Amino acid sequence: MKTIFSQSVAGRTACLPPMPEERAERFLPKELMRAKRPALPEVSELDVVRHFTKLSTFNYGVDSNFYPLGSCTMKYNPKYTEYIAALPGYTTPHPALAQLPKGAQYTQGSLETMYEAEQMLCELTGMDAFTSQPMAGANGELTGALVIAAYHKDKGNKKTKIICPDAAHGTNPASAVLAGFEVVNIESKDGMVDPEALEAVLDDDVAAVMMTCPNTLGLFENHLPAIVEKLRKVDALLYYDGANFNAIMGKMRIGDVGFDVVHLNVHKTLGTPHGGGGPGAGPVGVCSRLEPYLPNHRPAKADDGTFYLDTDNPKSIGHMSPFYGSFAVMLKAFAYMVRLGGEGLTRATERAVLNANYMRKRLENHLYIPYDRICMHEFVASASKLHDECGVRALDIAKGLLEKGHHAPTIYFPLIVKECLMFEPTETESKETLDGFLDDLIEIIEAGKKDPESLFSAPHNTPVRRLDETKAAREMVLTDEV
Amino acid sequence: MPYTPHTAEETQAMLDVIGVRTIEDLFADIPADMRPKSFDLPQGLSEMETCAYFEQLAGKNKTGLVSFLGAGFYNHYIPKAIDNIVGRGEFYTAYTPYQPESSQGTLQAIFEFQTAVCNLLEMDVANASVYDGGTAIFEAMMMAVRAGRKRKKIVIDESVNPIYRVMLDTYTDNIDIDIVVVPHTEGLSNVDALKAAIDADCAAVVVQNPNFFGNVQDFTDLFEHAHANKALGIISVYPVMQSVMKTPGEMGADIAVAEAQSLGQPLSFGGPYLGVMSCTKKMIRQIPGRIVGRTEDVDGKTGYVLTLQAREQHIRRAKATSNICSNQALCALRALIHMSLLGPEGLIRTAELSMERAHYLADRLTMIDGVELLNDAPFGNEFAIRLPINAEEAIEALMDKGFVTGFPAGRYYEGMDNVLLVACTELHSFEQIGVFTELLGGIL
Numbered sequence: 001m002k003t004i005f006s007q008s009v010a011g012r013t014a015c016l017p018p019m020p021e022e023r024a025e026r027f028l029p030k031e032l033m034r035a036k037r038p039a040l041p042e043v044s045e046l047d048v049v050r051h052f053t054k055l056s057t058f059n060y061g062v063d064s065n066f067y068p069l070g071s072c073t074m075k076y077n078p079k080y081t082e083y084i085a086a087l088p089g090y091t092t093p094h095p096a097l098a099q100l101p102k103g104a105q106y107t108q109g110s111l112e113t114m115y116e117a118e119q120m121l122c123e124l125t126g127m128d129a130f131t132s133q134p135m136a137g138a139n140g141e142l143t144g145a146l147v148i149a150a151y152h153k154d155k156g157n158k159k160t161k162i163i164c165p166d167a168a169h170g171t172n173p174a175s176a177v178l179a180g181f182e183v184v185n186i187e188s189k190d191g192m193v194d195p196e197a198l199e200a201v202l203d204d205d206v207a208a209v210m211m212t213c214p215n216t217l218g219l220f221e222n223h224l225p226a227i228v229e230k231l232r233k234v235d236a237l238l239y240y241d242g243a244n245f246n247a248i249m250g251k252m253r254i255g256d257v258g259f260d261v262v263h264l265n266v267h268k269t270l271g272t273p274h275g276g277g278g279p280g281a282g283p284v285g286v287c288s289r290l291e292p293y294l295p296n297h298r299p300a301k302a303d304d305g306t307f308y309l310d311t312d313n314p315k316s317i318g319h320m321s322p323f324y325g326s327f328a329v330m331l332k333a334f335a336y337m338v339r340l341g342g343e344g345l346t347r348a349t350e351r352a353v354l355n356a357n358y359m360r361k362r363l364e365n366h367l368y369i370p371y372d373r374i375c376m377h378e379f380v381a382s383a384s385k386l387h388d389e390c391g392v393r394a395l396d397i398a399k400g401l402l403e404k405g406h407h408a409p410t411i412y413f414p415l416i417v418k419e420c421l422m423f424e425p426t427e428t429e430s431k432e433t434l435d436g437f438l439d440d441l442i443e444i445i446e447a448g449k450k451d452p453e454s455l456f457s458a459p460h461n462t463p464v465r466r467l468d469e470t471k472a473a474r475e476m477v478l479t480d481e482v
Numbered sequence: 483m484p485y486t487p488h489t490a491e492e493t494q495a496m497l498d499v500i501g502v503r504t505i506e507d508l509f510a511d512i513p514a515d516m517r518p519k520s521f522d523l524p525q526g527l528s529e530m531e532t533c534a535y536f537e538q539l540a541g542k543n544k545t546g547l548v549s550f551l552g553a554g555f556y557n558h559y560i561p562k563a564i565d566n567i568v569g570r571g572e573f574y575t576a577y578t579p580y581q582p583e584s585s586q587g588t589l590q591a592i593f594e595f596q597t598a599v600c601n602l603l604e605m606d607v608a609n610a611s612v613y614d615g616g617t618a619i620f621e622a623m624m625m626a627v628r629a630g631r632k633r634k635k636i637v638i639d640e641s642v643n644p645i646y647r648v649m650l651d652t653y654t655d656n657i658d659i660d661i662v663v664v665p666h667t668e669g670l671s672n673v674d675a676l677k678a679a680i681d682a683d684c685a686a687v688v689v690q691n692p693n694f695f696g697n698v699q700d701f702t703d704l705f706e707h708a709h710a711n712k713a714l715g716i717i718s719v720y721p722v723m724q725s726v727m728k729t730p731g732e733m734g735a736d737i738a739v740a741e742a743q744s745l746g747q748p749l750s751f752g753g754p755y756l757g758v759m760s761c762t763k764k765m766i767r768q769i770p771g772r773i774v775g776r777t778e779d780v781d782g783k784t785g786y787v788l789t790l791q792a793r794e795q796h797i798r799r800a801k802a803t804s805n806i807c808s809n810q811a812l813c814a815l816r817a818l819i820h821m822s823l824l825g826p827e828g829l830i831r832t833a834e835l836s837m838e839r840a841h842y843l844a845d846r847l848t849m850i851d852g853v854e855l856l857n858d859a860p861f862g863n864e865f866a867i868r869l870p871i872n873a874e875e876a877i878e879a880l881m882d883k884g885f886v887t888g889f890p891a892g893r894y895y896e897g898m899d900n901v902l903l904v905a906c907t908e909l910h911s912f913e914q915i916g917v918f919t920e921l922l923g924g925i926l
Contacts, residue, residue, distance in 0.1 A: 001586075001784075004594050004822050015561040015823040017908055020834040024726040027837045028860050032698050034729050037826040039601040045563055048822045052591070052815075056572040059587030063571025069580070076485055077575050080529050085750075086565070089540030094551045095752035096889060101878035103886075109542030110751045123523055135613035135753065136808045138795075142653075149656050164800075174795035174805035180656025183800040220511035251509050253518040271485075275812025276588035277578035277772065279613070279754030295652070318652030322555075322616050322645045322741075323752030335536055341526025344483060350505045351486040357508055358496040374500075374508055398581065408581050413796070430487040431496060457780070462583040464785035472775035472789040476766070478607055479597040480776075 001058070001463070004041045004051050005480045014045040058463040059276070060407045066433050067407040068359075070378040070422025071169070071216055073246060073268035074407075075352075078339070081272065081332035090331060095323035099297070104308045111307035114324060115299040117334035118283070124337070124345065125245070125262055126255025127285030133295040133325040137243065138171040140263030140282025141210075143295065145179030146317045147261060147286060148208045148237050150293040154315060157235060159207035165193050167217060167414045169243060172210045181207060188416060191217045191371045195226045204234050208261070212241040214248070214376035216414040218356065218422075228258035237261060237290075245269045246426075247353060247377035250346025260287045266333035273332075281329040295320050351427035352377040355434060359423055362438050366445050370417055378424035380417050387419050392448040394419045396455040399466065400444035403459035406437055484526070548914050549886035550843075552864045552905025554615065554643045554694070555755075556744045558722065558832060559909055561823045564746050564816055573815060578772070578808070582787045583779075588811055589786035592774040595814040598821045602724055602829075603738045604731025605760035610814035611771025611806050612757030615741025616646035619688060619718055620653045621759060621804055622737040625768040626686035626714045627659055628803070633685035633713070634660050639676060641666040641693035642718060644894035669695035669856045669866050669901075677707045686714040686736075692723060695856060695891070695903065696840075696864030705734040714765075721745050721758065721817075722836065723862045725829040730760075737761045746820030747813055756813035767793065770804030835908035836863035839915060843906055846919040850926060856901060864905040866891060870926055873902040879925045885918050 024033060043051075060067065067074035084090070089109055098107040118130040134140035145162065152159040162176040163184045173183040184206070186197045193211065209231060213221040221227075231238055240254045242264035248254075249269070254262055262285045267274040274280060286294060292315040300310040340348065353376055360379040364372055367381040383394040398408035398421070410422040425434055448455045459465060488496075493505070502508060527535065549557065568574065572587060579585030592610045599608035612618045623636050638647065640663050647663070654661060660683075664675045676687055687708050692698045705715030714736040719727075722744045730738030740758040747755060761769050767790070775789035795802035821829065840863045847853050852870035869876055873890035880887045892899035906915070 001590065003590065003597070004818075005597055013825055013827060015563070016825075016828045017559065017831045017835055020831055020838050022834065022838045022841075024830070024834050024837065027834075027841055027862070028698060028726065032700055032728050032860060033726055034604075034724075034732060038725055038829065040598060040824070040826045040829065041822045042825045042827075043822060045823060048819060049563060049567060051822075052567045052573075052819060053570065055587040055590055056567075056570040057587070058585075058590070059572040059576050060581075060584040061572045061575035063575045065584075067577065069577055072577050074575075074577055078485060078529075080533055082569065083533065084536040084540075087537065087540040089537075089543045089545055091748040091750050092545040092557075093543050093751045094549055094555060094557065094749050094886070096551055096553055096555070097547075097549070097886060098751075099893075100551075100881070100886070100890070101874050102881040106544040106547060106881070107751070109539050112542060113536075113539055120523065123521070126518065135617070136806075138805045138807050139613060139617075142805060146652065146655065170795035170797070170799045170802070171805050171807050173800035174798075174802040177800050178653075178657065178805050222511060224516070248512070250518065250521055252512050252516050253521070256519045257516050273574045273812075274577055275574055276576045276585070276591075276809070276815070278611075278808035278810040279756075279813055280808050281754075317655065319616075319645075319648045320652060321753065322614055322649065322755070325752065326613075326754040327751040328748075329754055331536075335532060337523070338535060339527055339529065339532045340484060342521050342523030344526040345523065346521070347483050347486055350508070351488055353508045354488070354493065354496055354500075354505060357500045357502075361500050374502070374511065399583070402581060402584050407584060410580070428485050428487070431492045459583050463586045464583055464783055465779040465781055467582050467779050467785045467787050468777045469787050469789065472777035472787045475775075475777075476789070477776040478593075478773060478789075479600045480594065 003480045004043065007043055007047055008041045010042055012042045012044055014043060014048055065405065065407050066429060066437055068409050068423045068425050070410040070424040071243060071413065072410060073424055073426060075271050075426035076428035077271055077273040081335045084335045085328045085331050098309055108307055111299050113331055113334060115301055115307050117330055120337050121283055121285060125285050126253025127262060128288040129291040129294060130283050130285045131294045132283050132330045133320045134263065134282035134284055135321050135326050136278065136280040137263055137265035137282040138175055139320060140284045141171055141175035142178050143284045143320050144239055144261040144263055145176050147290055147293045149179050150317050151290055152207050160205045162207055163201060163209040166416055167215050168210055168212060169241060172241060191219050192221050193223060193227060195223045198227060199230060202230055202234060206234060206236040208237040208239050210239040210241055212244055214244050217371055217380050218375040218378040219371055220376055224257060243268055247349060249349040250342060251349060255287060260290060266329060270333040270336045272329050279326050279329055281326040293317055297324060348427045355425040355427060355429060359425055359434055359438060366442050378422060381421045382417055383419040383421060390449050390452045392452050392455055394421050397421060397444060399458040400455050401441060402462055404440040406440065547884055547886050550888045550904045551886045553889040553903060554645065554741060555749060556905060556907050557749055557909055558744050558907050560746050560748065563823060564819050567819055568812060568816055579788060586786060589774050591815050591818060592811060593776060593786050595818040596774065598818055599758055599760050602721060603760050604729040605738050606763040607766050607769060608760040609769055609771040609773050610811060611809040612759050613810065614755040614757045615718060615739065616649040618739035618757035618759050619646055620650055621770050622716045622739050623659065623686060625737060625765060626716065628768050629765060630685035633683055634658055635662055635683040636686055636688060637662050637664060637676060637679040637684055638688040639664055639671045641669065641671050641695060642688055642690040643694045670697055670859055671699055673704050676704055680708055680711045680713050684713040686716050688716045690718040692720060692862045695866040696861040697859045698727060698862055700728060702733045722829065722833050726833045736765055742817045745817035747816055754813055756810045756817055768803060771806050772809040832908050836906055839906035839910045840865060843904060843915045846915065850923045852926060863907060864903060866901050866903050869900045869902055872899050876902060876925065880921055883921055885921060
């Protein structure tokens with residue numbers, strides 16, 4: 001499809017502001033001005049609307065298709081949260097206004113929203129304090145790791161290492177490194193963190209262990225109490241990667257079971273839209289002994305019931321974002337919690353787990369399920385046997401699903417399972433949707449066994465077919481020629 | 483119950499297939515002593531009640547203020563078509579484009595965004611992955627340190643937005659980067675001092691244009707000096723002003739970054755915002771985040787994919803260029819549509835209207851006894867004035883009159899307690915500026 005740049009016609013305009021009385025030359029000397037006008041599209045408003053509307057039809061979203069991406073959690077995004085985030089009372093305030101003299105009085109609505117959202121997250125997770133400042137899940141991981149570093153530094157502990165299980169999200173080790181730690185990898189046993197493997201690398205240098213529970217195989221970590229006990233002995237902290245927290249809402253509070261730090265990906269846990277990969281928000285919760293290190297400018301409630309920004313945090317790590325994080329995204333997450341309440345959130349977890357187990361059970365005779373036991377909100381299947389038998393890979397199954405009008409599951413993650421397909425149906429899908437998907441998936445697998453070639457060329461009916469990724473990397477065309 | 487479609491019969495049928503009796507059986511792995519000690523969340527509300535609750539909360543913000551507050555974040559007009567297009571569920575409710583055949587919308591939009599950024603800044607490569615302008619400076623510094631091998635020193639101009647410099651301190655607290663801040667002179671970058679600080683250990687020099695005080699400068703010479711000393715030039719810019727100002731490309735910058743809030747993103751009390759990152763071809767392997775490349779499908783049809791993924795954390799884990807794995811796709815889409823609707827002329831006019839009003843305001847304010855501009859260098863849509871009183875006092879005095887006077891520079895700069903930063907955009911009327919001047923004059 002043509003780009004918006006290739007539709008450009010010199011002199012065509014869409015949304016032009018009024019003509020200024022004075023032009024730039026009046027205010028800037030020639031040597032500070034650019035030589036030529038920026039090559040931006042010159043198009044009409046209808047051109048813009050048609051172009052992007054057409055582009056949107058080349059995309060799958062949860063609104064248009066079932067999107068069973070494991071570990072990514074693509075549940076339905078309720079529409080009322082958009083209405084709320086677009087209220088002028090919320091979109092208008094400049095973030096610095098709240099920091100000015102008397103400014104808090106004029107931003108009570110936003111401050112109260114932030115404060116109450118953080119309180120609710122505390123109750124949801126069992127943590128003592130939360131910060132809304134991290135701007136995405138991985139930014140939350142970094143925040144958590146920096147808080148861990150600050151805690152140990154303050155106590156005079158010499159800690160240099162963070163342990164990451166091999167099933168961890170790739171962002172865990174990357175975030176730990178950014179916070180100045182060396183990463184120690186440990187191998188899983190039976191799909192779970194192995195307390196013995198942990199013991200073998202656990203020494204006084206270990207600052208923390210980063211865990212995902214349920215883990216990226218969709219399994220609950222059964223050795224959690226043993227792990228907590230081991231860590232306490234060396235004053236190492238336990239970090240909870242909240243990517244899978246939606247599997248245990250109302251069933252377990254991580255603060256109660258000994259986790260010291262948590263980040264939540266609100267698009268996964270609390271159903272905020274993710275817009276093609278962002279924006280997100282990654283609020284971080286901590287236990288009370290870590291609270292002094294949280295990022296500065298924390299929303300607080302005064303004795304008279306008014307809200308203000310607390311800047312009296314001498315041990316704070318500083319600032320993770322220019323102001324208070326992705327406020328509008330956090331607002332949607334808060335609105336979601338208010339709407340569902342404790343009971344609704346628990347029910348979301350229950351139905352997500354029900355759906356995942358139903359899919360797993362219906363698939364077990366068609367795909368190899370490496371850990372074929374009750375799973376949490378997602379599970380992992382493997383096309384390795386299929387690959388051995390007829391050459392069909394996880395990728396081919398994924399493309400076959402696209403051809404049938406479904407989104408594919410996550411493939412080739414976690415790295416510890418060969419030919420991995422990871423399914424996460426979420427709670428918002430009906431039995432009917434799951435059955436329709438499963439019927440198609442099973443048909444693809446069975447057809448693949450008989451005629452693998454037919455799958456290798458899928459998909460046929462998408463806007464483009466299989467794309468040459470090597471060419472993209474080798475020739476590197478990263479902008480449109482204008 | 484909202485958003486879970488299961489009827490009792492369906493639930494039972496599914497439990498039967500799974501082979502368990504109740505839903506609770508699915509959670510048998512969580513032992514009794516690990517169950518919540520409390521789960522004291524309020525009862526859920528109907529949609530109607532939820533909306534009413536938030537309408538009431540949002541109503542506690544006073545939105546009628548006339549604000550001259552900028553500090554790098556500006557209230558520009560947002561064309562109405564943006565919300566309409568971006569609100570389409572196919573964009574709004576999609577994930578990172580891992581399956582390119584069904585994500586061409588997101589992928590092509592990012593490719594077009596990369597193009598728009600490169601054209602605006604006159605750079606070669608851009609991404610759409612970074613959260614905000616501050617993170618973009620941090621990631622740029624990391625790029626320079628990686629490219630500079632053993633060089634660990636970053637020289638940064640004190641007139642780079644201090645809100646970002648606080649972030650940079652946080653982000654670099656535990657890694658081997660040494661940030662050296664070169665003091666400004668009356669709100670202007672001290673180019674000679676910046677040059678002097680570039681030595682054999684320096685990976686990059688970081689400047690901002692217009693700087694925090696709104697002043698516009700040319701850094702061509704500084705970047706040449708940096709290159710002569712094997713260091714890189716990093717510049718943070720303001721996209722709207724960039725439509726008229728000398729570009730990072732023209733100045734010879736190696737990495738150009740920006741906060742793209744001013745391109746179609748509401749202020750929304752701090753976010754989400756959008757960090758712009760761009761660089762020269764030479765730096766391509768160092769740039770973090772998602773990059774979209776053009777390619778062909780098996781039929782030779784043009785299509786788009788995520789490319790150069792070997793730099794990323796899902797492949798390189800602890801050795802990745804960055805931990806950033808999201809892309810700010812939706813914010814980038816907003817910015818792209820904004821730039822498409824305005825076009826070059828629209829963006830230039832926005833810059834000019836903003837400057838016109840700022841200069842008119844500056845002329846009026848400096849007619850007040852005791853008020854003077856901090857310096858006489860060129861400025862864009864924001865400027866610094868010295869008042870006869872403490873800037874915080876001036877802000878406090880006018881707040882209840884419905885005017886937000888600006889940002890007090892003394893918050894971040896010693897000895898500048900009387901300095902106030904004042905910003906205008908095309909949305910300020912000359913009448914508002916007149917009333918503001920009278921009110922400020924009245925308290926001085």
